[in-house]
Amino acid sequence: MQDDNSIQWDHSHDFGIDNKHRENKVKIVFWLTTIIMVLEITVGTTSGSMALLADGWHMGTHSAAFLITIFAYSYAKKHADNKSFSFGTGKVNYLGGFASAVALAIVALMMAIESVQRLIEPQVILFNEAIIVAIIGLVVNIVSVFVLHDDHHHHGEEHDHHHDHNMKAAYFHVLADTLTSLLAIIALLTGKYYGWIWMDAVMGIVGAAVILRWSYGLIKESSNVLLDKTVSPNSFANIAKNMKEENNAIINDIHIWKVGTSHQAAILSVVTEEPLEPYFYKRILKQHLPRLSHISIEVNVAAQ
Missing domain, CATH: 3.30.70.1350 (Cation efflux protein, cytoplasmic domain)
Structure with a gap:
């Protein structure tokens, strides 16, 4: 079917944003997260540290979420001038943010379940190896936070209601990784020096609760846009x-x-x-x- 030349497109329907630099930053964080994920899962398995293993799988889920974010930016750019999208592809950022938030909620629930299991059945842990890798993971997560920080927080007048929900989801994923790495270190240190093995499970439950709260807020904000509930x-x-x-x-x-x-x-x-x-x-x-x-x-x- 040929295009109807009688239709005059006198304005653009590209309501997206310049996502190239954001996409590049998310790619950097994706590779950092994936490398640490492999390291934590490997050492967590060999050392018997459930805290480190759980954190590794947690970061693995976030690697998948970052892939969703990268796809959303790529899709919006690819179809920016596609007239089949009546109002452009600007909403794909919110769709990516919603999908990432759902993944974040699943991560929180998995963390809570595993933490309860560890509370009932404590595991023997090789603390030294686990602590070293957990600290490396924390450092990488902090670097990732600074990589994404500026884009999430500095949008001038748009800060409160017009930020990029896709970038916000990625930023929250990194914050969640940073939190769980920190909690894992605290749990491992108290287990090593005080014998408080149960701290591992308690920290996991606390981390899951905080992550679930972040996820709920992001799901609520992005779903309002997807369902066109944006004007009071x-x-x-x-x-x-x-x-x-x-x-x-x-x-x-x-x-x-x-x-x-x-x-x-x-x-x-x-x-x-x-x-x-x-x-x-x-x-x-x-x-x-x-x-x-x-x-x-x-x-x-x-x-x-």
């Missing part, structure tokens, strides 16, 4: 009030949703006795929602 009822009410005051226009249909990290789209239908040009209604919308990048407006004349 108060915003709709204020827009309707403004339309009524300036043109005696009544809104009979309005849809506003996010199409990218810092872009929104809107479809508006109004009824008024004195219809004005569409740009008038666009101006009112942008007064309340300055991040609107795509607006479709239908103006109907009220029946006399």
Whole structure:
């Protein structure tokens, strides 16, 4: 089927962000995480350290999550100009963030189950080998945190509500790895010097609880965007009030949703006795929602 040349694409639907430098940073962290994963699983198995082994598998799950993140960036870039995506591929970042958050929740549940098992059946551990590898893992995780830190925290005005959820998911994965590595070191040190083997299990449970909380927050934020729940009822009410005051226009249909990290789209239908040009209604919308990048407006004349 040939393209319909009668369709004039007078504007871009690429509402994504410049992800190249972010993608490169995630790739660096992916390889660092994967190398330490192999090291921790190997030494954890040979030393009998369940804490180190659990941390290794935990990092393995995060390696998979980083692959999801890399795929999301690559997919968005590849299909940025694909007209089959009506509003671009900006939401793929949220999809990647949601998938990573689900993986994070699974990791937390696995950690909790394994920790309870270790609490019931303590394991003999070769502490020296396990502690050395755990410290190496912590150092690498701290390096990874600094690699991703700037992109997660510095977005100017967009910091609170318009950050890249895909990058946020990757950043949380690294924080989770750092936390579990630190808890593993604490558990191993107290087990070695005080004989508190049970600390291994307790630290695992605490880490699982913190990770599950991070995961829940990220799932909630990203799912709101994926389900187009991004505008408060108060915003709709204020827009309707403004339309009524300036043109005696009544809104009979309005849809506003996010199409990218810092872009929104809107479809508006109004009824008024004195219809004005569409740009008038666009101006009112942008007064309340300055991040609107795509607006479709239908103006109907009220029946006399």
